Amino acid sequence: MHLHQLAQQIMAIKPVPVPTTGRDIDLAVKVTAPVSGHDLPVIVFSHGNAWSMDGYEPLVDRWAAAGFVVVQPTHLDARRHGLGFDDPRFGTIWRVRIADLHAVLDNLDDILTQAGLAGRIDRERVAAVGHSWGGQSVGTLLGARVLDADGTPGEDFSHPSVKAGALLAATGTGDSLTPFAVEHLPFMRPDYSTMTTPALVVTGGKDQSALSTRGPEWFTDAYHLSPAPKSLFTITDGEHTLGGIAGEQVAETSDEDPARVALVADAVSAYLLDTFDLDGTAWKALTESAAASDGAYRVEHK
Template structure:
């Protein structure tokens, strides 16, 4: 990100309600945007387990400063709602998460109106981005499906408004779930063979999940098993929160590194600016930097 972007003032508006049916708890979103500018692209962001619209400021603020309007829903699994693994509602939350993103996309115009941004946004340039469980959620909007116990793909949740996506530390596939995950998170079996929408996959080379018997390569499945075009950014020493993308000094950050967080944030904005045809400079620069990074991060394309 250049100095001009870093100096861009941003504004945040919350909470904004989004209409849903049968959810039990109102769906609310936070909108973060540049204070100025027009024809702004949109990122709809899906948080990881237990987080909310108030997390991930190190990413969201940087994206807004780079010229994006970011819409963050609070999913039912947010810790503020108190729905744990033993709650009978937990088994279907993965579906509610997907419905949340559909509701945001279907009501995007009204959300922007309430945030006072409708005339400044290009609603034809919409991306979906997610971290961890949010990555799997976003994957379904790009065309991925969820395998049932027999290995049969479930329904298609792809959304036509989403032109591109970014999956950060997203669930892998295969019969490699640990006993705990198999019992409590059986939906963590994505089928990426139908994820046709263009996407960037972001992984950590040291991301070892307690949910899978595989190592860090589990998080590369979205790249290797989905149809092109796809790109993958690997942060060689990155762990699951990739330096602390959910927030500064949060408890689950095991590899705190602000520079690593900035790299992830800027890679996402560079990728989306490129695929939206707005500016390819930063994406080309990141490709060049990867070639000379001494292996600190890798960038692949297919």
């Protein structure tokens, strides 16, 4: 199936305002959903650094076509807000991102009512998914914590309504940060030992981060260092944008591959449908196809 040939009609509504505090720029979200259907599972999606609710359409549209309602906040680090590394507010954006996600989850019914979706979702099947910095943000909702400079775990940001998650190219542990990352991104010290919520970790086998002195395996820490149940989906030739998940022909995409983007989208939806006990056939098929993919992609479980 090509990216533009979706299985069913979808619709998108934006912006939907969300009440929150500690922000001098209002929080808003985009909601994408199937035109029809009830008891729909929900994905709350956290974008990577500098992006916004307007990115990641190739992923989000496929998830909506697969039967999910997707809610995308625009975090403070969005390019449109102009907060660079030297802005005094930048050092606390990681906390504001988490607060944004909590605000979305706490106001989910009101958000969906404003989007014309009242009564169409399954409140017991809510997942959180994030890419890059968004992956670390989402990890905290699943139980991961952030270590301070002394290695002491910070507060518990887990959210009770999140029953499953997916981390795409998410930050590894902080013991190998480059000097730039230590100076500007000291919060990139996740402790995954308490990330108990079921999750899929998606990594690119050629994702070499400029923020870590380690290789692509840095991005597998969320899988290896967290408690079961977890699954790891590795795309051997994938780089940080995993084929261009933020959008077609985006400048920062170094491994443009629409088929790879579709594979990532379908892996996440298949995993969540299986984890939510809605339909296990697609996830079983993906696991089997990985074994026959001649190493193009791999699936591991624990």
